[in-house]
Amino acid sequence: MTTASHPPDGSPTAGPGAGRPVALVTGASGGIGEELARQAALDGHDLVLVARSRDRLDHLAAELERAGAGVEVLTADLQTDAGIGAVADRLTATGSPVVDVLVNNAGYGSVGAFAELSPDGLAGEITLNIMALMRLTRAALPGMLHRRRGGILNVASLASFLPGPGMANYSATKAYVLSLTEAIREEVTGSGVRITALCPGYTRTGFQERAGVRTQGLSGPAWQSAPEVAAAGWAGFRRGDDVVVPGIYNKISVSTIRLTPRPLVRKVAATSIRRLH
Numbered sequence: 648m649t650t651a652s653h654p655p656d657g658s659p660t661a662g663p664g665a666g667r668p669v670a671l672v673t674g675a676s677g678g679i680g681e682e683l684a685r686q687a688a689l690d691g692h693d694l695v696l697v698a699r700s701r702d703r704l705d706h707l708a709a710e711l712e713r714a715g716a717g718v719e720v721l722t723a724d725l726q727t728d729a730g731i732g733a734v735a736d737r738l739t740a741t742g743s744p745v746v747d748v749l750v751n752n753a754g755y756g757s758v759g760a761f762a763e764l765s766p767d768g769l770a771g772e773i774t775l776n777i778m779a780l781m782r783l784t785r786a787a788l789p790g791m792l793h794r795r796r797g798g799i800l801n802v803a804s805l806a807s808f809l810p811g812p813g814m815a816n817y818s819a820t821k822a823y824v825l826s827l828t829e830a831i832r833e834e835v836t837g838s839g840v841r842i843t844a845l846c847p848g849y850t851r852t853g854f855q856e857r858a859g860v861r862t863q864g865l866s867g868p869a870w871q872s873a874p875e876v877a878a879a880g881w882a883g884f885r886r887g888d889d890v891v892v893p894g895i896y897n898k899i900s901v902s903t904i905r906l907t908p909r910p911l912v913r914k915v916a917a918t919s920i921r922r923l924h
């Protein structure tokens with residue numbers, strides 16, 4: 648089910664397109680995506696907000712409109728062909744304000760032994776984290792290249808850099824996101840179009856609850872807040888960075904992973920993820 652909407656009070660939305668650039672953010676109803684939408688609005692963008700939770704999107708839309716942004720709400724389930732198709736249609740629509748920035752943020756991961764997780768859940772993870780991201784990127788990119796401006800911010804993960812025993816499927820989807828983003832970046836060099844991968848580490852959001860992980864101990868040096876991660880991601884995207892790893896702890900982790908033999912990386916990852924079960 649996919650709907651474009653007006654604010655909750657029924658008054659017509661100003662909508663995007665009053666001369667400001669437009670950013671479309673998937674998974675904008677909470678967590679990192681909600682904060683990325685706030686960052687984009689602060690940076691002078693109008694917004695197209697995408698997720699399934701209409702109430703939460705309407706609430707954010709009202710807040711951003713009060714702050715002066717034009718906002719369109721697009722309710723879509725990105726685990727369905729219809730939902731992905733509707734958002735892809737919005738990205739290529741000629742009758743609506745052009746989308747200058749695509750933020751592929753919606754995603755989730757399940758925790759547990761691969762052999763015990765539900766096959767449908769695993770497939771759904773691939774649909775959302777890979778298929779939707781790929782199809783939206785493919786929909787948005789030709790127009791951006793034609794206009795020689797705009798960009799894509801793909802939310803990957805620290806998990807992109809290593810196999811994740813206990814989150815094997817999720818880590819593999821995020822390896823895809825990082826690899827795809829880096830490869831496309833090379834293809835579009837010199838075109839005026841930017842593409843960046845944001846690779847957060849542990850971030851306090853609704854992600855943990857949905858993944859069914861223990862939420863005690865969500866503090867400590869490894870953990871960041873969604874506003875911190877989004878601010879680093881948006882700033883890196885604006886600078887034209889290829890890969891943004893937010894936070895000093897995560898930066899050290901990535902450098903260490905690159906220098907460590909793979910079998911040892913797998914063992915340390917397994918221990919770290921086991922603490923979440």
Ligand SMILES: NC(=O)c1ccc[n+]([C@@H]2O[C@H](COP(=O)([O-])OP(=O)(O)OC[C@H]3O[C@@H](n4cnc5c(N)ncnc54)[C@H](OP(=O)(O)O)[C@@H]3O)[C@@H](O)[C@H]2O)c1
Nearest residue numbers: 674676677678679698699700725753754804850852853854
């Ligand atoms: N939190 C972390 O520790 C962490 C670490 C590394 C990377 N990440 C990545 O960061 C991104 C955002 O995650 P988060 O931590 O902010 O999680 P979150 O708080 O659970 O937010 C996930 C967002 O994705 C949307 N979403 C989920 N399923 C969807 C579907 N089928 N169709 C459309 N939208 C859907 C949710 O909205 P609805 O439920 O309203 O649809 C929500 O807005 C994800 O790609 C995640 O893999 C998170």
